[in-house]
Amino acid sequence: MVTSLPMASEIPPAEAGEAEGCVQCQIGSKLVLFVTGKCHWGCDYCPLSENRRESPDMFANERRCSSWEDVIEEGKAMRATGTGITGGDPMLDMEKSLEAVKQLKAAFGKEHHIHLYTSIPFAADRAADFGAAGLDEIRFHLLDGTTTKYRETMQACSDAGIFVGVELPCEPDQEERLFKLLDDLEQAPVHFLNLNELEITVGNQENMDVRGFNLSGGITAAAEGSAELAIRIKEASKDYNFHVKFCTSHYKDAGQLRNRFRRRGEATLRAYEVLSDDDTILFGAIPTSLEDASDDIEELQQELDIADGWIRYDAKSQRIELPLSLAEELSEVLSVPVLMVEVHPTHERLEVGVVYLNEIR
Numbered sequence: 001m002v003t004s005l006p007m008a009s010e011i012p013p014a015e016a017g018e019a020e021g022c023v024q025c026q027i028g029s030k031l032v033l034f035v036t037g038k039c040h041w042g043c044d045y046c047p048l049s050e051n052r053r054e055s056p057d058m059f060a061n062e063r064r065c066s067s068w069e070d071v072i073e074e075g076k077a078m079r080a081t082g083t084g085i086t087g088g089d090p091m092l093d094m095e096k097s098l099e100a101v102k103q104l105k106a107a108f109g110k111e112h113h114i115h116l117y118t119s120i121p122f123a124a125d126r127a128a129d130f131g132a133a134g135l136d137e138i139r140f141h142l143l144d145g146t147t148t149k150y151r152e153t154m155q156a157c158s159d160a161g162i163f164v165g166v167e168l169p170c171e172p173d174q175e176e177r178l179f180k181l182l183d184d185l186e187q188a189p190v191h192f193l194n195l196n197e198l199e200i201t202v203g204n205q206e207n208m209d210v211r212g213f214n215l216s217g218g219i220t221a222a223a224e225g226s227a228e229l230a231i232r233i234k235e236a237s238k239d240y241n242f243h244v245k246f247c248t249s250h251y252k253d254a255g256q257l258r259n260r261f262r263r264r265g266e267a268t269l270r271a272y273e274v275l276s277d278d279d280t281i282l283f284g285a286i287p288t289s290l291e292d293a294s295d296d297i298e299e300l301q302q303e304l305d306i307a308d309g310w311i312r313y314d315a316k317s318q319r320i321e322l323p324l325s326l327a328e329e330l331s332e333v334l335s336v337p338v339l340m341v342e343v344h345p346t347h348e349r350l351e352v353g354v355v356y357l358n359e360i361r
Contacts, residue, residue: 017243019165019192021115021137024082026251028259030113031080033071034059035100038092041119041143044207045169047199048088055088058096061260063347071100072107074347078264082113082136091118094126098133105134115139117167121149124156131160139167139194145177147188158189165192170233170246172198172225173211178233186240193242195230197249198223222249265345271309272323276342280352284327285319285339296320331357 014023024030037048037055046053058065060074075083083104090097101114115137116130130138138157140150147154147166158164166185170178178195185193199221200208208223216224230246237244262279269275273283288296293313297320300306304326311322324340331338337360342353 015243015245017192018245019115019137019139019163019194019243020113021082021084021139022194022245022247024113025084026256026259028256028261028263029079029081030260031071031075031078031083032059032061032260033083033085033100033104035085035087035090035096036093037088039088039119040092041089043143044211045171045198045204047201047203049203052088053203061264061346062350068099068103072103075104075108077268077347078260079267080108080112082115085114085116087117089119090116091120091122094122098129101130101133101135110134113137117141119143121153124152127153127156127160127162131157131162135162137163137165139165141167142181145174145181147184147190151188155189164190165194165242166190167194167196169198170195170226170230172213172223172229175229178229179236182233182237182240185242190242193237193244195233195244195246196252197230197247198226199249220249261345268345270312270321272311272321274324275345279345280342281345281349282324282340282342284322284324284330284357285314285317285341286322286327286330286334287319287337287339288313289318290315293320328357334358335360337361 021030034052035058037052037057039046039048039054052059058071060071061078063070063074065071065074083100085097085100097116101116104112104114113136114134116135117139119141140154142150154164168178181193198213200213200215200223201221213223216222216227227246227248234244234246258279262275265275265279265281269281270283273281276282286296297311297313300311300320300322306322306326311320313320319339321341327338327340338357340355340357341351343349343351
């Protein structure tokens with residue numbers, strides 16, 4: 001079975017006042033750095049999967065990383081122009097998050113845009129450390145829905161040269177609180193409010209059922225009523241001195257994620273691979289044992305005049321990989337299975353489809 005992401009509409013132009021982190025994220029050029037799964041807050045809408053929740057492991061995009069070298073390698077593999085530091089809550093491992101900023105700036109330069117999410121009104125004197133390290137933008141998730149506990153930290157971040165914003169899920173049953181937040185933010189050192197369409201996922205479905213939320217329909221994970229409320233809040237925000245952005249569930253999955261996949265695929269394609277219309281990687285393959293691989297590759301290169309780099313043996317999958325166009329030709333004459341293989345353009349190259357090009361299995 002072939003798995004593909006539906007394509008969102010073309011990338012919308014940046015809105016006036018939109019945070020740079022959003023601009024880069026929506027074109028797929030931001031590395032997503034998950035520094036820790038630690039989080040004490042237990043928000044019932046948290047979409048984090050069980051394998052990452054409370055995990056001490058670090059992930060760069062979909063890649064589990066054991067070193068900063070791994071993180072930098074993944075950033076280079078997708079030609080990242082910036083990084084979003086997330087979790088869990090990154091500020092529950094503050095030193096690791098600070099080191100992440102330093103490592104990324106050292107590897108990619110000052111122009112590499114870094115934003116960070118946190119729910120913690122951390123000690124104001126630490127804001128200067130992050131500003132000096134080069135953190136460009138910080139997004140606060142307000143646990144109580146107000147800026148009261150966060151004002152001092154927000155001001156310290158702003159004083160340190162960090163662009164300050166708030167990012168929240170748009171909960172359909174919190175209409176009154178969210179509209180009151182607009183007046184609150186007007187008095188705070190905040191440049192933007194991002195409202196994310198509330199999602200119902202495997203990680204939060206039971207809690208969402210308890211609160212009475214239903215899927216809005218279609219192919220997204222969006223909660224019914226979230227988009228309508230976010231649009232009304234955005235409309236009401238026009239006279240305020242900060243920018244309000246609404247990010248839909250569909251665009252996060254089919255826009256941002258898919259754009260990032262495409263970007264990484266284009267940057268890492270092997271000579272014999274092609275990028276599909278679904279932004280997956282396609283190539284031909286012939287199952288072959290390790291002991292036969294060398295002789296089989298030599299014979300194929302001689303018979304078909306295949307240059308080095310256009311054919312290789314994957315020992316893990318025990319198959320010869322080669323251009324799909326050649327595989328289609330060979331499927332008509334070989335008496336062994338010939339395949340079309342489809343993988344995601346991630347570090348793990350998750351296999352999402354295998355098609356037999358001939359009837360031999």
